[in-house]
Amino acid sequence: MSETISYRSPLYLQLREVIRRKIESGEYLPGTPIPSENALAEQYGIHRLSVRAAISALLYEGLLTSAQGKGVFVTMPKDERDLETVGGFRQTMEKLGHKTHTRIISKITRKAGEYYGDILKISPEACIYYIKRVCYSDGEPYSLEELYIPTDVVDNLFQIDLDLFSMYQIYGLNGITVTRVHQFLELDELDRSDANLLDIKDTPTVMKFRGVSYDQHGRAVEYARTYTRVDKCNFTVHYTRKED
Amino acid sequence: MEMHTVKPREEAMEQIMAFISREGLSAGDRLPTERQMCQMWDLSRGTVRSALSRLEKMGVLQIRKGSGIYCCGSRFQRNLQGLSSYSGEARYQGKKLANVLIGFSGIESDKKLSRIFSATLGTPLWKLERIRNLDGVPVQIDTSYCSAERFPELDRFDFVKDSLYRVFEEEYHAIPTRGEETISVIKALDEAPLLMLQSGTPVFRIESTTFDQDGIILEYNYSVVRPDHVVLSSEMKIIVQQDEEE
Incomplete structure (x- = not known):
């Protein structure tokens, strides 16, 4: 609780909040280095290990980033993404002014099986497309996506260039409008191989969104799992009282 | 259309999750043993073990050594x-x-x-x-x-x-x-x-x-x-x- 930090709190927590405040107030500007471990230790008269603990917490939150041999820098502000408007990765990120591309890791056609059949409300024997891809924002890996789409929804999906067209565009061409997505947000730990795809070096914890998209007729058209790096963005939700 | 088979570990995970929802298992309910799962779905021991460990990380189940595998229930x-x-x-x-x-x-x-x-x-x-x-x-x-x-x-x-x-x-x-x-x-x-x-x-x-x-x-x-x-x-x-x- 950053609000409850007092003079009695451990020194590394106090320093963490000092650095956070300097970033928030603009004393430490995005893209510029913060003082070295030694300088901070000397300035505040505390141990280097305390300085390191404070910095490591902020590295994790994504407020700071370290460059080998160059020191620790203030990162550019995180993207604020909102959770209540539906839009694919591409649409959302381009609105925020980022260049995007994707890389397909795997795309196959398979049987739905009992598990996905149940989620998508189709027979376990029905065919679905499975796509696993990495989404990049300004050339950096941002999220890993796994999509499960009944083949009935879109014909010949794999003949379409999935990097050129967003899923929403493809649905649109097939007369489908996604009108509702019920999604869940959890934390998950990626396998090493998947963490590597996202260029995550240390703790492979990611934000996992999972949810089913429904079209204008209430049909389930897609089940998606998206693993997003925790240092890349915050998510915002607006809420309004429902009149019953 | 050419159909692919799913990777064994993925298949094992799907089987286990489908089993939990089909049987209506909730928090604290016991799942079949590793050995039983291998027989039920004709999967190798290594595959089932790897699937179980992934599902444990996902918070779906808990493996208690010497006791068994338990469902975590819905959050x-x-x-x-x-x-x-x-x-x-x-x-x-x-x-x-x-x-x-x-x-x-x-x-x-x-x-x-x-x-x-x-x-x-x-x-x-x-x-x-x-x-x-x-x-x-x-x-x-x-x-x-x-x-x-x-x-x-x-x-x-x-x-x-x-x-x-x-x-x-x-x-x-x-x-x-x-x-x-x-x-x-x-x-x-x-x-x-x-x-x-x-x-x-x-x-x-x-x-x-x-x-x-x-x-x-x-x-x-x-x-x-x-x-x-x-x-x-x-x-x-x-x-x-x-x-x-x-």
Whole structure:
């Protein structure tokens, strides 16, 4: 609780909040280095290990980033993404002014099986497309996506260039409008191989969104799992009282 | 159309998850043994083991050495758009909520809080800190701030039992009407012991601001939430896809 930090709190927590405040107030500007471990230790008269603990917490939150041999820098502000408007990765990120591309890791056609059949409300024997891809924002890996789409929804999906067209565009061409997505947000730990795809070096914890998209007729058209790096963005939700 | 078979580990995970939902297993229910699973689905021991370990990381099940494999059950779903009280949501999902009061006092706003409340430095505020226990597990540390001028004598209510929103609405006629919530992930440090977590465990941080019917700020809330017990949910609705016309 950053609000409850007092003079009695451990020194590394106090320093963490000092650095956070300097970033928030603009004393430490995005893209510029913060003082070295030694300088901070000397300035505040505390141990280097305390300085390191404070910095490591902020590295994790994504407020700071370290460059080998160059020191620790203030990162550019995180993207604020909102959770209540539906839009694919591409649409959302381009609105925020980022260049995007994707890389397909795997795309196959398979049987739905009992598990996905149940989620998508189709027979376990029905065919679905499975796509696993990495989404990049300004050339950096941002999220890993796994999509499960009944083949009935879109014909010949794999003949379409999935990097050129967003899923929403493809649905649109097939007369489908996604009108509702019920999604869940959890934390998950990626396998090493998947963490590597996202260029995550240390703790492979990611934000996992999972949810089913429904079209204008209430049909389930897609089940998606998206693993997003925790240092890349915050998510915002607006809420309004429902009149019953 | 050419059909692919699914990777063995994926197949094992799907079988186990389908089994849990088909059998209607809930928290604490025992799953078949590793050996039984191999036979049931004709999978190798290594495949089943790898699937189980992934599902354990995902919080679907728990492997207790020498005892068996147990289902974790469904997590508490916190609806991000609801404006409903914690107690109401808990009751609805059949979980028992208990609040522990860790602090309730009048404070003066600092720079950050002054900005949030559009008030001058030193404006009197209430600060209410509670731990939310669900079925006996501390899942969330909740810190609420609200104006002391607007809510005089707020400390006459017992917030171990009472809901802040009920008091706002019924005692002060201030109706929580809309708000904004930002979610990020941090490592639990000083808050870890209160949540019975190891220091450094990733947790959700939720900051929210709620306004009343006249658009005046009611509450600023700062929460740290255990992701192994709570899943956040939201419903997205559309929006005209005007960008698709290009």
